[in-house]
Amino acid sequence: MNSLLIYCRAGYESDTANEMNSLSVSLSIFGYPEFTPEQGFILFHFYGQGDADRMGQRLAVSETIFARQIVVVTAYLQELDKGNRLGPVLNALAEADSEEWKNTLLFVEHADTERGKALAKFCRKFTVPLRQGLRKQGRLTYKERDDGRALHVFFTDYDHCYVGHSYPDCRSPFALGICRLKFPPKAPSRSTLKLEEAILTMLDDDDRASIFREGARAVDLGACPGGWTYQLVARDMTVEAIDNGTIDESLMATGLVDHYAEDGFTYKPKFGRVDLLVCDMIERPDRVAVLMSEWLEKGWADHAIFNLKLPMKKRYDTVTAAIGEITARLGKKAKDYQLNVRHLYHNRDEVTVTVIKG
Numbered sequence: 520m521n522s523l524l525i526y527c528r529a530g531y532e533s534d535t536a537n538e539m540n541s542l543s544v545s546l547s548i549f550g551y552p553e554f555t556p557e558q559g560f561i562l563f564h565f566y567g568q569g570d571a572d573r574m575g576q577r578l579a580v581s582e583t584i585f586a587r588q589i590v591v592v593t594a595y596l597q598e599l600d601k602g603n604r605l606g607p608v609l610n611a612l613a614e615a616d617s618e619e620w621k622n623t624l625l626f627v628e629h630a631d632t633e634r635g636k637a638l639a640k641f642c643r644k645f646t647v648p649l650r651q652g653l654r655k656q657g658r659l660t661y662k663e664r665d666d667g668r669a670l671h672v673f674f675t676d677y678d679h680c681y682v683g684h685s686y687p688d689c690r691s692p693f694a695l696g697i698c699r700l701k702f703p704p705k706a707p708s709r710s711t712l713k714l715e716e717a718i719l720t721m722l723d724d725d726d727r728a729s730i731f732r733e734g735a736r737a738v739d740l741g742a743c744p745g746g747w748t749y750q751l752v753a754r755d756m757t758v759e760a761i762d763n764g765t766i767d768e769s770l771m772a773t774g775l776v777d778h779y780a781e782d783g784f785t786y787k788p789k790f791g792r793v794d795l796l797v798c799d800m801i802e803r804p805d806r807v808a809v810l811m812s813e814w815l816e817k818g819w820a821d822h823a824i825f826n827l828k829l830p831m832k833k834r835y836d837t838v839t840a841a842i843g844e845i846t847a848r849l850g851k852k853a854k855d856y857q858l859n860v861r862h863l864y865h866n867r868d869e870v871t872v873t874v875i876k877g
């Protein structure tokens with residue numbers, strides 16, 4: 520096969536396909552998508568020999584919006600004999616092996632859907648003999664490392680699977696491409712996990728160290744009940760929390776939070792500027808995009824992390840229009856920022872945007 524297998528949230532297949540179409544055009548590596556709605560993944564087939572592998576080495580999951588994992592598919596195995604699934608899988612992996620790369624990781628996975636989850640136990644069990652077999656053949660290192668190729672087997676049923684590989688720097692390090700987080704028991708809302716996932720997966724160590732430090736200031740627009748403010752306070756920031764709602768009392772007791780019952784669209788930072796602006800207001804994405812650009816343009820905030828709520832249709836177009844608006848408004852200053860957009864695991868019908876200066 521000459522295709523990519525791209526995991527996404529169930530229901531987001533057409534958005535992932537639209538994004539892949541546009542990436543394939545911008546990289547001049549042409550192909551077309553194939554998917555069934557609600558299956559939690561798409562395939563993207565390429566025309567040129569070797570193009571899937573080329574794309575798999577150029578396209579990082581972290582630079583896409585809707586992809587959770589990207590695998591270069593080398594074979595699709597159908598109607599596997601339940602008495603001997605291992606043999607054909609080992610053969611398919613052997614046929615696609617490369618002298619150039621060491622295989623240092625193995626993922627046996629399924630879609631993040633109800634149907635896919637029914638295969639979880641089987642996938643876990645299958646990993647054991649497959650890992651042993653691959654190591655015996657010298658096709659998988661004994662020590663797991665993230666700097667080599669990862670081998671992937673993706674079951675769509677007990678007797679059907681895609682076989683392939685992914686490259687370091689391009690793949691997600693997480694099983695199923697999902698960053699699972701434990702809910703912090705003292706956080707006032709589950710929304711807290713959205714900001715935590717963004718901080719952990721969309722920023723690098725340098726960003727985290729320079730933005731989240733004792734004494735740094737943040738504004739949180741649409742803050743109540745305080746899940747995002749909780750993440751900022753946990754990182755020693757002082758927060759202006761803006762919302763007409765009620766904020767969690769234990770957050771106020773930290774002495775690090777000032778709550779203002781004001782409109783996020785007219786609020787100005789109390790001391791002229793802050794280090795970080797965050798915003799989780801349920802509002803039209805175009806309005807939020809304009810507001811975020813204004814704060815950055817005016818120098819009211821150095822960095823911004825915010826969510827764009829998505830409509831039911833044309834979600835990819837909505838996101839690209841909002842990002843286009845931000846870039847256009849920042850004008851020449853746009854090159855001073857690193858802008859990323861991700862549909863995070865803890866997001867629902869929304870994406871998270873990070874705009875980081877420097």
Ligand SMILES: C[S@@+](CC[C@H](N)C(=O)[O-])C[C@H]1O[C@@H](n2cnc3c(N)ncnc32)[C@H](O)[C@@H]1O
Nearest residue numbers: 708710741743744745746747762782783799800
């Ligand atoms: C999804 S909730 C925010 C949850 C919050 N991030 C958390 O982690 O707990 C959206 C909030 O935005 C607030 N909001 C909506 N429009 C607003 C506006 N124009 N100004 C201020 N807050 C607004 C709502 O009152 C609501 O509390």
